[in-house]
Amino acid sequence: MAVSESLYPSLDTPCVLLDLERLEANIQEMSHLADEAGVLLRPHIKVHQSAFIAGLQVKAGACGIEVGTIDQAEVFAAEGFADILVAHPFYGQRKLAKLKGLLGQPSLELTLIVDMMEQARAISEVGQAAGRKIPVVLKIETGGDRYGVPPGKPALQMAEAMSSFPGIALKGIYTHEVYGGATPEGAHGLAEEVCSTMAETAKMMKKVGLPTEHVSIGSSPTYRAACNYIKQGRFPEINEIHPGSCIIGSMLHVRRFAIEENHCALTILATVTSTSHSNHAVIDSGSKTLGSDPLLAFQDRPNFYWQGKPSYGAVRGRPDLWLGSVAAESARVFYMNREKKLRLGERLEIIPNNPFLVTNMHDQLHGVRRGKMERMIPVTGRGRGS
Numbered sequence: 001m002a003v004s005e006s007l008y009p010s011l012d013t014p015c016v017l018l019d020l021e022r023l024e025a026n027i028q029e030m031s032h033l034a035d036e037a038g039v040l041l042r043p044h045i046k047v048h049q050s051a052f053i054a055g056l057q058v059k060a061g062a063c064g065i066e067v068g069t070i071d072q073a074e075v076f077a078a079e080g081f082a083d084i085l086v087a088h089p090f091y092g093q094r095k096l097a098k099l100k101g102l103l104g105q106p107s108l109e110l111t112l113i114v115d116m117m118e119q120a121r122a123i124s125e126v127g128q129a130a131g132r133k134i135p136v137v138l139k140i141e142t143g144g145d146r147y148g149v150p151p152g153k154p155a156l157q158m159a160e161a162m163s164s165f166p167g168i169a170l171k172g173i174y175t176h177e178v179y180g181g182a183t184p185e186g187a188h189g190l191a192e193e194v195c196s197t198m199a200e201t202a203k204m205m206k207k208v209g210l211p212t213e214h215v216s217i218g219s220s221p222t223y224r225a226a227c228n229y230i231k232q233g234r235f236p237e238i239n240e241i242h243p244g245s246c247i248i249g250s251m252l253h254v255r256r257f258a259i260e261e262n263h264c265a266l267t268i269l270a271t272v273t274s275t276s277h278s279n280h281a282v283i284d285s286g287s288k289t290l291g292s293d294p295l296l297a298f299q300d301r302p303n304f305y306w307q308g309k310p311s312y313g314a315v316r317g318r319p320d321l322w323l324g325s326v327a328a329e330s331a332r333v334f335y336m337n338r339e340k341k342l343r344l345g346e347r348l349e350i351i352p353n354n355p356f357l358v359t360n361m362h363d364q365l366h367g368v369r370r371g372k373m374e375r376m377i378p379v380t381g382r383g384r385g386s
Contacts, residue, residue: 007347010373011366013271014285016358017349018248018365018377022265024056026247030223031060034241037227042066042085042216044176044244047355049381050365051079053247064109066242070098071385077108079380085111087176087242089119089139089147096126103130111135111214113174115147120162127167136168137214140201142194144178151201159210172214173201176242179221180297184257191217191225195235202237215239220246220258250355251314255298266358266365267316267349272342273330280324280332281342285350287326291357306336316349323350 008017034041043057046068054065054076064083067073073084089112102110103126114120114136127134138159141148149155155173163170177194179187194217202212218226218241230238246253249264270285286292294310304310309324312331320340325332333348335341342348352358359365365377 007349008269008366008368008371008373011269013269013347014283014289015269016289016362016365017267017269018367019265019267020367020369020374022249022263023053023247026249026259026263026265027057027060030243030247031057031062033224033227035061037230037241039227039230039238040240042083042240042242043247044068044087044242045076045381046072046087047245047359048248049359049379050377051076051081051380052367052377054079054081057247063240066244067381069385070095070102072381073102073110074098075381075384077102077105077110082107083109085113085137085242087113087174089114089116091116091119091122096122099123099126099134100130103127103132103134109135111137111171113137113139113147114162115139115141115149117158117161120165120168124165124167129167133167133169135171136162137171137174137216138162140173140175140198142175142177142197143190144176146178148175151197152204155201156204156208156210159205160208163210170211172212172216173198173205174214174216174242177217177219177222179219179256182301187221187257188225191222192229194222195226195229195238199235199237206237212237213239216242218243220244220253221256245355248355249351250358251311251351251353252293252295252355254314254351255295255301261314261351264351266355267351268313268358269366270331270348270350272333272344272346272348275342275344278338280334283331283333283348283350284329286329286331288328288361289358290326290331290350290352291354291361292326293354293357295353306334309334311353313350313352316351318348321348 040063044066066085139148223243246258248266249259270283274282315321320337322334367375
């Protein structure tokens with residue numbers, strides 16, 4: 001039952017729920033598709049930031065994990081994860097000092113990503129001082145307009161130059177494609193385009209003797225299509241994928257065609273605290289719990305607004321409710337059908353718009369299964385490098 005006073009009665013509200021059955025099914029789907037395609041899976045864990053969830057992913061077949069920052073690498077290395085890739089380039093003495101500390105852990109296989117010669121040179125100097133070569137992967141720009149060097153000849157030239165640095169070992173190339181288009185077919189098209197771009201760049205590198213043991217792609221909206229193309233025998237140069245946050249889901253991922261709404265595992269449990277108005281009810285969950293991201297990047301989509309209001313999340317099981325306004329510690333849920341009003345004390349499960357905000361505002365998630373509380377799940381990396 002999605003809406004009831006008896007929904008998780010042992011839990012105080014607001015709190016963050018993680019449906020373990022949905023989570024496990026999403027993890028298994030990702031692992032199965034990677035296995036069918038014959039590629040390694042290294043899930044990006046920067047959204048859930050949980051050692052418990054990452055452990056489930058490794059048990060399901062992941063070769064290692066991918067974190068966002070060197071700070072998160074420290075946290076997860078301390079939790080016993082032995083194969084970690086740091087997805088975001090970094091620079092500066094404080095970050096390099098963290099790298100030095102991690103190099104002191106002999107059982108840790110740490111790989112770094114760069115997109116500038118200055119970053120590579122600084123890492124090489126740390127490697128030289130430690131008497132070892134640090135594995136490095138070059139990030140390729142494929143339309144995300146954030147990190148990365150252009151594919152093809154520019155990437156080849158930088159890879160050749162980096163290879164001369166004595167304290168690093170170039171392993172290959174990496175990209176993280178970003179999709180915000182209006183159709184699922186567009187995500188499939190982007191996957192094919194990125195696969196082709198990365199495969200051609202890898203071929204160029206291999207032709208001149210540069211390493212291509214690591215050729216990685218795959219974001220939440222595109223990894224399924226990418227796995228299908230690779231399974232068909234196309235793009236054999238690609239050997240690793242790194243999708244991540246779609247295993248917990250959010251309305252952001254629904255809008256990006258990365259997950260269906262019913263498969264989202266992460267929700268907010270909230271209580272109706274006032275029904276004094278005829279057009280809306282008030283719940284005890286606001287921006288401090290849900291965040292306040294209306295996902296304006298999608299405002300050109302149909303049904304983005306209702307009576308001029310964007311949505312700040314979806315109420316599970318109640319498409320007739322519109323979460324149209326958030327304050328710090330409360331939110332207004334509007335009646336799209338005034339014949340179906342909420343009751344004081346009623347509890348709602350809300351799929352948040354932006355999971356990045358939710359996990360970074362909470363120390364723990366409440367792992368639930370079939371309506372019952374099962375375990376507390378610490379957000380291990382919360383606030384580390386973010």
